[in-house]
Amino acid sequence: MKNSGKIITKDLNLFIGKQHILKNVNIVVPDNKITVILGPSGCGKTTLLKSMNRLTDLYPEMVLSGQILIDDKDILKAGAEVPEIRRKMGLLSQRPYPLPMSIYKNIAYGLKINGVSNHKELDDKVEYYLRLANLWDEVKDRLREPASTLSIGQQQRLCLARGLAVDPEIILADEPTSALDPLSSNAIEKQFVKLKSSYTIVVVTHILRQARRIADHIIFMYLGEVIEQGSANKFFNYPEMDKTREYLKGAFN
Amino acid sequence: MMLQNREIRRLRDRLNVSWMIVILAIVLFLPLLLGLGLFVQSGLLLKELSIWNVLFTSQWMPMSGKFGLLSFILSSLMVTVLSLLIACPVCLLTAIHLTQYAKRYVLNIMHPVIDILAGIPSVIYGVWGILAVVPLVSKYIAPLFGVQTSGYTLLAGAIVLAIMIIPFILNILIEVFRSIPTELTEASLALGATRWQTIKFVILRKGFPGIISALGLGISRAFGETIAVLMVVGNVAKIPTGIFQPGYPLPALIANNYGEMMSIPMYQSALMFSALVLFVIVMLFNLASRIAITKFETK
Known part of the structure; x- marks a missing residue:
């Protein structure tokens, strides 16, 4: 494994009051791979993911210490440039949350915020990213309808397209298939595999089989601590830690 | 034994249900009966004068049989709109x-602070209005615009009213957001x-139906508020032409005069009709805000 990575955390700790949510987290997320953060529910996976693009700012009761380096810059020290940092990271949440506007505007929103105002350019980009997320053919005749009229699976792909449209370098996905049916889940997973050559993808999941299907790199967490991390091959075939072996046998499920 | 027991239980159950339906029906028909009662009572006036005459003329001379409600209706609308203009930005922000x-x-x-504000009796707001808001208007705000006034004006009424509806609207808006x-x-x-x-394009947009309904309910509350407004608004039966003029809202008209002029049937009937007008307008505001909710909710 290389020393450098796209995202590196150093002694990251997070408290909510006296609760110690993340305990000395030191991880390396490699570039252009799918990194899966794996672990049982409530082990801090989602919190770790949200701290990566400073969404933890929304919860004033969360206290962070340590470093999160993205391209060797500590984002926890960032001030005014936080929106720009967030833009570099597309977020896909557990359930799709389309913005309260039309399908078209859901994609155009991020573009407009980041300064695209030319109509032709907007039209082109909306189409491009809807195609990229494999949604264009299903929605091209109903772009002006509210996004809430789409099915959940379509909404999740819309959210993916929306995130990709602002040209991020990293995709953060928080159990992105947990609300979806198997077919839609499959579509999302395929998207990730397709996209990984141009993005750094971090997926949080508690589904072991999903991790086996898509992961290149694994970070295994348990009760706020990172137990083991490394390539997926090594993790699944030659785990080092007892906790990992227990988990792989299904002890925590 | 078992069977008997079960029969009794079933009977009791049915009895309870039918009682609930009766009570529900009373609650359901109460507003209808109220409106009907007011309508019947205003019959005398409407027999003598056309409804348009009453609604769209402003001469109020009960002794000579002139019952134009326009100045009262306009006063009510102006105080309400003005109070909403004050309360709305405060509540939203x-x-x-x-x-x-x-x-x-x-x-x-x-x-809890908001709840306490909402629970203060309106007469206290009225007294506070006389002691604080009326002098504020006459000594500071009106001179700013080069106007001389006693302070008992639409503006004073609107300020007091705004303070009164703020906790009410605020509570709904907090829930909405x-x-x-x-x-x-x-x-x-x-x-x-x-x-x-995010707030401008997403939160306000998502909350839009809720905001509309909060304001709508605020309006219907403001429109009917009586005592606090009556105490500071001046009560002069003339069409107000500016916010530094006194006004005479509908609820104040009814509260001030009902019971004093019972010997004149037409007068009583006219007051009943103004109550009906008040009732209908408040219902319309309520209805409109409810329609607005369902219309925007799906988006």
């Missing part, structure tokens, strides 16, 4: 701050939007 920026404990402190999932905010922020852009 406060609710946004409390739900989007403030720490949790601030909201926890504010909630709190019910918007955090994930929606996260989604917008993750796209590189600032907090303010």
Whole structure:
């Protein structure tokens, strides 16, 4: 494994009051791979993911210490440039949350915020990213309808397209298939595999089989601590830690 | 034995249900009966004068049989609209701050404070209006615009009314904004939007039906508020031409005169009709805001 990575955390700790949510987290997320953060529910996976693009700012009761380096810059020290940092990271949440506007505007929103105002350019980009997320053919005749009229699976792909449209370098996905049916889940997973050559993808999941299907790199967490991390091959075939072996046998499920 | 027991239980159950239906029916028909009663009582007036004459003329001379309600209706509308103009920005900004920026404990402190404000009897607001708002208007605000006035004006009424409806509207708005999932905010922020852009384009948009209904309910409450407004608004039966003029809202008309002029049947009937007008207008506001909710909710 290389020393450098796209995202590196150093002694990251997070408290909510006296609760110690993340305990000395030191991880390396490699570039252009799918990194899966794996672990049982409530082990801090989602919190770790949200701290990566400073969404933890929304919860004033969360206290962070340590470093999160993205391209060797500590984002926890960032001030005014936080929106720009967030833009570099597309977020896909557990359930799709389309913005309260039309399908078209859901994609155009991020573009407009980041300064695209030319109509032709907007039209082109909306189409491009809807195609990229494999949604264009299903929605091209109903772009002006509210996004809430789409099915959940379509909404999740819309959210993916929306995130990709602002040209991020990293995709953060928080159990992105947990609300979806198997077919839609499959579509999302395929998207990730397709996209990984141009993005750094971090997926949080508690589904072991999903991790086996898509992961290149694994970070295994348990009760706020990172137990083991490394390539997926090594993790699944030659785990080092007892906790990992227990988990792989299904002890925590 | 068992069977008997079960029969009794079933009977009791049925009895309970039918009682509930009776009570429900009373609640359901109460507003209808009220409106009907008012309508019947205003019959005498409407036999003598046309409804348009009453609604759209402003001469109020009960002794010579002239019952034009226009100045009262306009006074009511103006005080209500003015109070909403004052209350609306205050409520929106406060609710946004409390739900989007403030720490949790601030909201926890504010909630009971707002409830206390909402529970203060309106006569106290009225007294406070006379002691504080009326002098404020006559000594400071009106001179600013080069107007001389006693202070008993539409503006004073509107300020008092605004203070009264603020806790009411604020409570609904806080619930509206709190019910918007955090994930929606996260989604917008993750796209590189600032907090303010997120509020402007996502939160306000998502909360729009709720905002409309909060304001609508605020309006219907403001329109019917009687005692506090009556105490500061001047009560002169003339069409007000500016916010520094006294007004005479409908509820004040009824409260001031009902019971004094019972010997003149037409007068009583006219007051009943003004009550009906008040009733209908408040119902329409209520209905409109409810329609607005269902119309925008699906988006």
